[in-house]
Amino acid sequence: MTVLSVKNLHFAYQDKVVLDDLSFSLPKGRLIGIVGPNGSGKSTLLKLLARQLPIQGGEILVHGQSLSHYSMKSLARQLAFLPQRPVMAEGIRVEQLVQYGRHPHQGWFNQWSDEDAHQVALARAAMQLDAIWHRQASSLSGGQAQRAWLGMILAQNTDLILLDEPTSALDIGHQAEVMEAVHRIAAEGRTVLIVIHDLGIAARYCDELIALGDGQIQAMGPAREVMTKALVDRLYQTEVDILPAPGDGAPVIVPRRRSLFAPLPSTPEPSVTRALTAHESAQKDTTQ
Amino acid sequence: MASTTPSGVWSLRMGGLSLLLHRRNWLMCGLLTFLLIVLATLAISLGSGQMGVRDVIATLLGHGSKLQEIMVFKIRMPRIAAAIVAGFAMGMAGCLIQTLVRNRLATPDMIGVNEGASLAVVSFSLYLTLGSWPWWASPLGAVLAAVALFTLCRRPGEQGYLFIVIGIALSELLGAIGDFAMSTQPLVHLGSLYLWTMGHFAGVSYQTVNPIALVLLALCPLMALVNRPLALLRFGDATAQNLGIRVPLVQLAVLGLAILVASLGTAIGGPVVFIAMAAPILASWLARDNLAPLWLSALCGALLLLGSDTLVRVLAQPEEIPTGIMTRLLGGILLLALLLKDRRGAD
Numbered sequence: 001m002t003v004l005s006v007k008n009l010h011f012a013y014q015d016k017v018v019l020d021d022l023s024f025s026l027p028k029g030r031l032i033g034i035v036g037p038n039g040s041g042k043s044t045l046l047k048l049l050a051r052q053l054p055i056q057g058g059e060i061l062v063h064g065q066s067l068s069h070y071s072m073k074s075l076a077r078q079l080a081f082l083p084q085r086p087v088m089a090e091g092i093r094v095e096q097l098v099q100y101g102r103h104p105h106q107g108w109f110n111q112w113s114d115e116d117a118h119q120v121a122l123a124r125a126a127m128q129l130d131a132i133w134h135r136q137a138s139s140l141s142g143g144q145a146q147r148a149w150l151g152m153i154l155a156q157n158t159d160l161i162l163l164d165e166p167t168s169a170l171d172i173g174h175q176a177e178v179m180e181a182v183h184r185i186a187a188e189g190r191t192v193l194i195v196i197h198d199l200g201i202a203a204r205y206c207d208e209l210i211a212l213g214d215g216q217i218q219a220m221g222p223a224r225e226v227m228t229k230a231l232v233d234r235l236y237q238t239e240v241d242i243l244p245a246p247g248d249g250a251p252v253i254v255p256r257r258r259s260l261f262a263p264l265p266s267t268p269e270p271s272v273t274r275a276l277t278a279h280e281s282a283q284k285d286t287t288q
Numbered sequence: 289m290a291s292t293t294p295s296g297v298w299s300l301r302m303g304g305l306s307l308l309l310h311r312r313n314w315l316m317c318g319l320l321t322f323l324l325i326v327l328a329t330l331a332i333s334l335g336s337g338q339m340g341v342r343d344v345i346a347t348l349l350g351h352g353s354k355l356q357e358i359m360v361f362k363i364r365m366p367r368i369a370a371a372i373v374a375g376f377a378m379g380m381a382g383c384l385i386q387t388l389v390r391n392r393l394a395t396p397d398m399i400g401v402n403e404g405a406s407l408a409v410v411s412f413s414l415y416l417t418l419g420s421w422p423w424w425a426s427p428l429g430a431v432l433a434a435v436a437l438f439t440l441c442r443r444p445g446e447q448g449y450l451f452i453v454i455g456i457a458l459s460e461l462l463g464a465i466g467d468f469a470m471s472t473q474p475l476v477h478l479g480s481l482y483l484w485t486m487g488h489f490a491g492v493s494y495q496t497v498n499p500i501a502l503v504l505l506a507l508c509p510l511m512a513l514v515n516r517p518l519a520l521l522r523f524g525d526a527t528a529q530n531l532g533i534r535v536p537l538v539q540l541a542v543l544g545l546a547i548l549v550a551s552l553g554t555a556i557g558g559p560v561v562f563i564a565m566a567a568p569i570l571a572s573w574l575a576r577d578n579l580a581p582l583w584l585s586a587l588c589g590a591l592l593l594l595g596s597d598t599l600v601r602v603l604a605q606p607e608e609i610p611t612g613i614m615t616r617l618l619g620g621i622l623l624l625a626l627l628l629k630d631r632r633g634a635d
Contacts, residue, residue: 052526076532087390087524089579096577099294103520104532108513111308112299120294134295156531 001028003063003160003191004049010057011044018044020215022058026193028159031186033202033223034195036212037236042195043084045212046164049193050081062160076104080156082149084164092137094148098123101155123154126188127181143174147181154185161185163194167201179205199253203227204245211235227251296577313584316574320587324372327591331598332364335605370492370556371597371611372590373501375563377553379589380511380582382564383571384546387518387580388539389451392626395564396430396550399455402559403462404433405551406485410466413481414473423496423555430551433462434543487560487612489597500552507549511582514542519579560612562619563593569626592618 005025018041047053060067102116127147167175186192196202203223211218213235219226239256293299298309333344347356382395408429412422517538520528567589575581600614
């Protein structure tokens with residue numbers, strides 16, 4: 001079953017073409033990563049899908065219906081979008097944040113139903129929010145905050161979920177925490193489209209990857225097929241090495257350091273001595 | 289999985305109808321209403337020709353002497369009603385704009401709306417002598433000021449800081465024009481007008497208060513309607529839209545309401561500053577996790593303005609000092625405290 005299909009999508013900021021004749025469609029229940037260099041139109045694509053930007057050319061169909069067919073509220077019941085740096089309202093607790101995910105299903109005279117309670121409880125369990133449920137959202141760590149946001153998105157109970165770089169600015173532990181949560185969401189049968197900067201994380205967690213470059217899809221498919229050395233070298237304009245990860249053989253991509261293959265520069269000794277003196281002087285300061 | 293209601297709320301259900309009432313919020317509203325009644329009773333008893341609180345209550349219940357009735361209903365009550373209605377409007381307008389722009393400094397008196405309103409009232413009363421107080425000119429001036437503000441900076445949600453800075457400049461400009469208009473007039477005509485531009489509630493009549501209170505009452509259902517989407521705007525445009533909010537529509541509606549309400553508040557006793565800033569801050573402390581405590585903010589506004597007005601009346605006796613001077617004094621201290629607290633947070 002096709003949840004989302006994009007046909008001949010075109011978008012430009014003034015004269016700069018960002019997306020050029022883009023077409024693809026997504027089946028249900030998959031975790032699909034969008035990768036590509038900075039400025040390749042990843043976020044723009046997601047914003048167009050979430051109707052945060054006006055469509056300039058082409059068509060976006062959600063469950064076979066054009067995006068413009070939906071009202072804002074009915075679209076919010078089909079598709080949930082988490083922006084790159086969501087604004088956390090001051091003084092809010094995790095519980096409330098997740099409950100706000102039910103807003104598209106509520107009305108002025110229907111502010112809380114059994115279904116609301118059920119979906120919020122499901123989201124709470126799936127994102128493992130028990131320990132932080134009553135915490136102030138502003139006091140959470142990066143990974144916890146993202147899980148809380150994902151809880152809100154999940155409570156929205158949509159078939160399609162769009163996430164714009166939910167792991168950026170997180171360390172590897174928190175990245176794994178968030179991606180495990182995202183993976184659980186997709187495993188429930190929802191389609192998750194996620195923009196990821198880190199190729200290693202993308203390759204390890206996503207069922208399929210879409211590689212964007214020059215406003216077009218450069219490759220699409222399972223990570224192992226998409227992440228070829230030729231493609232990555234060309235897209236990011238640098239030379240990389242690709243190794244198979246232990247376990248699942250997912251491609252691990254590391255940049256190739258030029259100096260390793262060129263004659264070494266002069267000895268690195270001076271920098272070490274400098275560091276030592278700095279350390280010593282710091283010690284002197286404290287003794288004084 | 290058990291059907292749980294969110295913590296901290298009362299859930300009302302009737303058939304297909306369900307309402308959530310934020311528990312702490314409503315308890316605080318009740319408390320503030322009670323305080324407002326106590327303060328109003330106290331305010332009636334204070335002033336020259338003192339009456340005991342017991343006499344006041346007796347008079348209010350219809351058991352007072354002729355003299356006491358004149359004192360309560362003709363002299364003290366209009367002024368107290370004026371302060372309550374104006375404070376209510378200012379607190380509400382402040383909450384609307386602060387939440388919309390997501391900045392505590394964004395209030396109608398900061399961004400030029402109040403100055404526009406008072407300029408219109410001053411102009412009408414100076415150049416068109418109509419006999420009665422031209423309170424209805426106030427929304428006109430406020431809307432014009434808002435239109436000017438919008439042509440200067442387009443999206444209030446996106447660029448909160450710019451919005452405020454341009455608003456302050458506009459506010460100064462409109463204030464200067466008003467002062468200029470007044471300075472061209474002979475001094476004898478200016479006494480009461482001058483006091484009004486500083487925020488003054490002495491001699492306000494029911495003729496001004498009643499129509500304004502009615503318009504405010506009529507706007508209350510609309511307020512209840514925008515309250516929920518307004519709260520979601522606190523999460524930024526993208527998240528609000530994701531949750532099904534038509535962001536530009538809600539922004540426009542909220543801003544329109546805020547301007548209207550702020551100008552009505554100004555029309556009564558003049559541009560009293562800082563109530564619109566202080567009331568929502570106080571309300572959000574009291575409500576804790578209510579994202580847009582509109583009603584609480586309105587009640588805080590009424591309480592603050594009535595408190596300031598009573599204080600000024602008692603302290604300055606028998607002189608008449610504009611209430612705006614007291615709110616400016618208290619507000620200045622509040623603003624300093626806020627900024628210093630922010631600085632400590634940043635250090």
